Amino acid sequence: MKIVIIGAGNVATHYAKAFHTLGHKITQVYNRTSANALALADVVSATAIDDLKVIDQTADLYIIAVSDSYISEVTLHLPSNLEGIVVHTSGATPLSILRKFKKHGVIYPPQSLSKTVETIYQKIPFAIEGSDQVTAEILLETLSAISEKSFICNTQQRLALHVSAVFSNNFSNMLYSIAKSILEKENLDFDIIRPIILETAEKAQKHDPKSVQTGPAIRKDQKTIDSHLDFLSYSNSLTEIYQTLTNFIIKSK
Amino acid sequence: MKIVIIGAGNVATHYAKAFHTLGHKITQVYNRTSANALALADVVSATAIDDLKVIDQTADLYIIAVSDSYISEVTLHLPSNLEGIVVHTSGATPLSILRKFKKHGVIYPPQSLSKTVETIYQKIPFAIEGSDQVTAEILLETLSAISEKSFICNTQQRLALHVSAVFSNNFSNMLYSIAKSILEKENLDFDIIRPIILETAEKAQKHDPKSVQTGPAIRKDQKTIDSHLDFLSYSNSLTEIYQTLTNFIIKSK
Numbered sequence: 001m002k003i004v005i006i007g008a009g010n011v012a013t014h015y016a017k018a019f020h021t022l023g024h025k026i027t028q029v030y031n032r033t034s035a036n037a038l039a040l041a042d043v044v045s046a047t048a049i050d051d052l053k054v055i056d057q058t059a060d061l062y063i064i065a066v067s068d069s070y071i072s073e074v075t076l077h078l079p080s081n082l083e084g085i086v087v088h089t090s091g092a093t094p095l096s097i098l099r100k101f102k103k104h105g106v107i108y109p110p111q112s113l114s115k116t117v118e119t120i121y122q123k124i125p126f127a128i129e130g131s132d133q134v135t136a137e138i139l140l141e142t143l144s145a146i147s148e149k150s151f152i153c154n155t156q157q158r159l160a161l162h163v164s165a166v167f168s169n170n171f172s173n174m175l176y177s178i179a180k181s182i183l184e185k186e187n188l189d190f191d192i193i194r195p196i197i198l199e200t201a202e203k204a205q206k207h208d209p210k211s212v213q214t215g216p217a218i219r220k221d222q223k224t225i226d227s228h229l230d231f232l233s234y235s236n237s238l239t240e241i242y243q244t245l246t247n248f249i250i251k252s253k
Numbered sequence: 254m255k256i257v258i259i260g261a262g263n264v265a266t267h268y269a270k271a272f273h274t275l276g277h278k279i280t281q282v283y284n285r286t287s288a289n290a291l292a293l294a295d296v297v298s299a300t301a302i303d304d305l306k307v308i309d310q311t312a313d314l315y316i317i318a319v320s321d322s323y324i325s326e327v328t329l330h331l332p333s334n335l336e337g338i339v340v341h342t343s344g345a346t347p348l349s350i351l352r353k354f355k356k357h358g359v360i361y362p363p364q365s366l367s368k369t370v371e372t373i374y375q376k377i378p379f380a381i382e383g384s385d386q387v388t389a390e391i392l393l394e395t396l397s398a399i400s401e402k403s404f405i406c407n408t409q410q411r412l413a414l415h416v417s418a419v420f421s422n423n424f425s426n427m428l429y430s431i432a433k434s435i436l437e438k439e440n441l442d443f444d445i446i447r448p449i450i451l452e453t454a455e456k457a458q459k460h461d462p463k464s465v466q467t468g469p470a471i472r473k474d475q476k477t478i479d480s481h482l483d484f485l486s487y488s489n490s491l492t493e494i495y496q497t498l499t500n501f502i503i504k505s506k
Contacts, residue, residue, distance in 0.1 A: 170468030
């Protein structure tokens with residue numbers, strides 16, 4: 001496949017490298033800042049461009065991997081008569097933003113692609129949407145080479161996936177930050193609870209999380225809850241979070 | 254060491270087995286229900302008792318591993334002239350509840366000991382409190398055989414540890430449950446986000462969670478946040494949790 005990568009940030013870099021490694025030909029890497037385009041293009045033996053007017057119109061796949069708010073602008077500047085499939089990679093952006101292209105779609109991995117951490121693609125199921133069945137099947141086949149767990153979904157399912165990733169990734173990571181701040185307040189090292197963080201996630205790999213829920217909330221242990229709220233009285237935000245989550249656990253028992 | 258285990262639930266079972274395996278002599282296992290005492294006593298070659306009046310007064314260590322609300326009752330029925338060290342294993346219960354015993358302490362692992370999952374002790378640091386320095390040192394030496402990461406702390410530090418464990422274990426597990434329910438609402442399998450759950454926890458092993466925070470909140474991506482809130486409009490509780498956690502991330506940036 002001939003692939004054009006639009007964007008040169010984290011997500012674009014991950015896709016460019018993955019497809020390059022699989023033997024696809026990355027023909028161009030676009031970024032409005034040419035130095036950025038060049039840096040990524042070099043790594044995947046592609047041509048760097050900083051103007052969408054000179055885009056390779058013969059590619060089979062165009063991957064728009066830019067920040068969500070910039071997708072519509074990129075779309076506006078791309079020629080509408082592209083024969084290849086045009087996809088974006090955003091969990092929360094509708095498929096219809098790409099409707100000016102004959103064949104379009106979304107490839108969305110429910111995964112956080114941060115700068116500092118290498119991601120292992122084989123484990124990640126890509127959620128795929130296509131403007132028509134054939135397009136969806138082509139995308140599925142292409143992405144299955146990266147992860148065999150990839151699957152076709154609809155817009156509402158992709159949104160559900162994105163929301164659930166926010167809860168299980170963004171929000172739990174934020175809880176880890178809070179835990180770290182609580183320990184540091186008493187001169188304790190974050191290392192002390194790193195094992196329980198990992199163990200909790202490992203437990204969820206094999207169990208229904210609801211069936212392994214522990215702690216004062218699920219036991220309705222009000223005395224312990226009160227002592228925790230007392231401890232947290234130095235922070236209104238932390239008190240509010242503790243209350244909200246505790247009430248939810250108690251209620252959902 | 255001669256050890257008496259008071260309790261026969263999850264925590265008592267974990268301690269009884271760990272110390273038995275290390276070569277300590279478990280002399281007695283107490284439970285008010287003799288069948289429960291017997292079941293655990295059998296496994297660790299101990300005598301089962303269902304009456305605290307017949308407790309072995311020559312033991313070196315008494316481990317009170319009962320539910321938090323039952324510790325004071327057990328304490329009341331134990332002879333106050335015990336020569337051995339009497340400890341409880343609760344994160345949120347004060348050391349002073351055991352003050353009638355000459356030597357007393359707390360051994361608290363910030364770890365969730367649920368019925369269904371085997372726990373690997375070597376990774377868990379035990380937080381240790383002692384009524385005096387010598388008692389604390391003895392407990393540290395004893396627990397270090399289970400985990401070399403064990404350490405001596407004070408009551409406020411133990412409370413901080415307990416609260417931080419609630420955030421990083423109880424609450425994040427609850428977020429996994431929510432993510433599962435969101436996926437199931439759209440006929441998607443929890444398996445899809447199991448990899449991101451594990452990856453998030455693995456990331457926290459090496460990084461400061463704050464430095465790897467991703468998602469719409471940290472980007473202040475209000476459009477995505479709104480589409481998520483719209484998706485969650487079927488549940489007031491989930492909307493409240495999403496709002497609370499998102500606001501906190503935005504504020505703490």
